[in-house]
Amino acid sequence: MSDPFVLGWEEWAAFPGLGLPAIKAKVDTGARTSALHAVSIEPFGREDAPQVRFVMHPIPDQPEVEVVCAAPAVDRREVTSSNGETELRWVIEARVKIGEREWPIEVTLTNRETMQYRMLLGRTAILDDMVVSPTTSCAQGELSWDLYKDFPRKAQVKRPLRIAILTREPNNYSSQRLREAAEARGHVAEMINTARCTMAINALSPAVYYDGRKLPRYDAVIPRIGASMTNYGMAVLRQFAMTGAYILNSAESIGVSRDKLYAHQVLARAGIGMPTTAFAHSPKDTKNLIEHVGGAPLVVKLLESTQGRGVVLAETRKAAESVIDAFRGLDANFIVQEFVKEAGGADIRCFLVGGKVVASMMRQAAADEFRSNLHRGGEAVKVRITKEERAAAVKAAKVMGLGVAGVDLLRSESGPKVIEVNSSPGIEGIERSSGKDVAGLMIEHVENHVRTVTRPRARRGAAAKKAG
Numbered sequence: 001m002s003d004p005f006v007l008g009w010e011e012w013a014a015f016p017g018l019g020l021p022a023i024k025a026k027v028d029t030g031a032r033t034s035a036l037h038a039v040s041i042e043p044f045g046r047e048d049a050p051q052v053r054f055v056m057h058p059i060p061d062q063p064e065v066e067v068v069c070a071a072p073a074v075d076r077r078e079v080t081s082s083n084g085e086t087e088l089r090w091v092i093e094a095r096v097k098i099g100e101r102e103w104p105i106e107v108t109l110t111n112r113e114t115m116q117y118r119m120l121l122g123r124t125a126i127l128d129d130m131v132v133s134p135t136t137s138c139a140q141g142e143l144s145w146d147l148y149k150d151f152p153r154k155a156q157v158k159r160p161l162r163i164a165i166l167t168r169e170p171n172n173y174s175s176q177r178l179r180e181a182a183e184a185r186g187h188v189a190e191m192i193n194t195a196r197c198t199m200a201i202n203a204l205s206p207a208v209y210y211d212g213r214k215l216p217r218y219d220a221v222i223p224r225i226g227a228s229m230t231n232y233g234m235a236v237l238r239q240f241a242m243t244g245a246y247i248l249n250s251a252e253s254i255g256v257s258r259d260k261l262y263a264h265q266v267l268a269r270a271g272i273g274m275p276t277t278a279f280a281h282s283p284k285d286t287k288n289l290i291e292h293v294g295g296a297p298l299v300v301k302l303l304e305s306t307q308g309r310g311v312v313l314a315e316t317r318k319a320a321e322s323v324i325d326a327f328r329g330l331d332a333n334f335i336v337q338e339f340v341k342e343a344g345g346a347d348i349r350c351f352l353v354g355g356k357v358v359a360s361m362m363r364q365a366a367a368d369e370f371r372s373n374l375h376r377g378g379e380a381v382k383v384r385i386t387k388e389e390r391a392a393a394v395k396a397a398k399v400m401g402l403g404v405a406g407v408d409l410l411r412s413e414s415g416p417k418v419i420e421v422n423s424s425p426g427i428e429g430i431e432r433s434s435g436k437d438v439a440g441l442m443i444e445h446v447e448n449h450v451r452t453v454t455r456p457r458a459r460r461g462a463a464a465k466k467a468g
């Protein structure tokens with residue numbers, strides 16, 4: 001019997017077909033599938049022969065070394081990683097070379113930026129005649145990062161981006177400003193009406209169609225989805241995400257912020273200050289509901305409400321009971337909330353981009369009105385927020401997972417109280433009152449998240465021309 005092929009607990013590997021001459025892999029018999037670091041993953045190619053293209057940074061401490069790889073896509077699969085999180089990953093087939101041996105394996109693509117090894121060799125990639133030695137490092141010899149010395153470094157040029165603004169209101173201030181800001185920075189921005197998108201749900205070649213025509217691949221999608229389209233809009237967004245586009249607010253985060261009961265639970269769980277809030281389903285619980293928030297005066301809010309329309313102040317217990325009973329009679333979903341009187345009919349809108357408050361305004365209600373909504377005659381003025389208010393806003397956007405958010409809070413005796421987190425905050429009021437270029441900051445945020453990838457296709461084409 002010949003000696004077995006020994007793999008150490010770590011090995012140098014190569015993927016000749018992917019153009020990767022060296023990569024350091026951790027051998028992990030505890031993991032089923034192998035995984036490879038990949039960013040900017042993007043499906044392409046014919047529907048009957050789908051492929052994925054991705055960007056690889058093989059050298060952990062030299063991110064400027066960037067290799068663009070392409071491989072046949074064989075599957076998309078739910079994979080649970082060691083931290084317990086489940087992720088839908090692309091699966092490719094590629095030939096790995098370790099020492100003198102070369103064989104085909106299946107590899108899932110995932111962002112391993114924060115991991116020590118850019119590759120994990122799982123047990124399904126280890127053949128019958130191989131053994132793993134837990135005490136040996138690099139049993140099959142070493143390769144060197146020098147193999148990348150002639151590779152081009154990451155291009156510094158900023159290429160124009162193709163951005164989709166997903167909205168049903170292409171003519172409103174926010175949509176127009178976003179397009180302007182994108183164009184001012186040399187990008188192409190297109191308004192896409194959510195309601196006119198159709199989707200072909202095909203695991204390996206996802207696409208979004210618009211009036212029957214297949215949309216191109218966008219570098220980024222900025223969702224401006226109104227409450228009436230939340231579910232469909234989220235589905236469209238998920239589809240865009242599968243095409244590899246960067247989504248400014250993910251479908252999941254929009255879903256959390258739109259589900260008001262859930263949003264309140266998420267905020268409370270994170271220890272964020274908010275008015276005492278109660279909700280109930282059974283009509284027998286009216287008295288309990290009122291007790292839960294400490295009695296009248298209290299605020300009753302219809303969950304489907306926007307622009308302050310379904311927000312009612314009940315000044316006495318009697319009034320509270322009749323409002324609650326009336327909403328019940330209409331089969332409406334609502335919450336009951338402690339009335340923060342000290343707020344004096346004002347709330348503060350913090351506009352966050354990329355986890356930072358970039359602008360804020362105070363909305364002061366009209367006389368005889370406790371609701372500060374601009375649609376209810378409220379007036380927007382510039383405001384300096386406190387450190388505590390800033391921290392609450394940052395935390396609220398973070399726990400909701402929103403890249404762009406409008407966090408509304410009330411100034412109370414016991415510190416800031418968050419009342420809602422908006423995933424498509426309007427840009428007009430905040431730009432006018434703060435004088436800041438908020439739309440521009442949103443586009444800048446997109447630029448920072450979409451990598452400047454040098455496309456190998458173009459280079460290859462140029463080389464071929466030269467040779468011919």
Ligand SMILES: Nc1ncnc2c1ncn2[C@@H]1O[C@H](COP(=O)(O)OP(=O)(O)OP(=O)(O)O)[C@@H](O)[C@H]1O
Nearest residue numbers: 275305306307308309337338339340347371372373
């Ligand atoms: N618990 C409260 N105590 C005091 N005032 C409140 C309270 N809740 C809301 N308000 C006031 O009523 C306004 C409307 O409430 P809220 O923002 O919750 O409703 P909305 O209908 O969702 O409005 P939006 O259009 O911002 O989504 C707030 O901007 C605030 O001024």
Ligand SMILES: [Mg+2]
Nearest residue numbers: 305306307420
């Ligand atoms: Mg609201």
Ligand SMILES: [Mg+2]
Nearest residue numbers: 308373408420
């Ligand atoms: Mg509001």
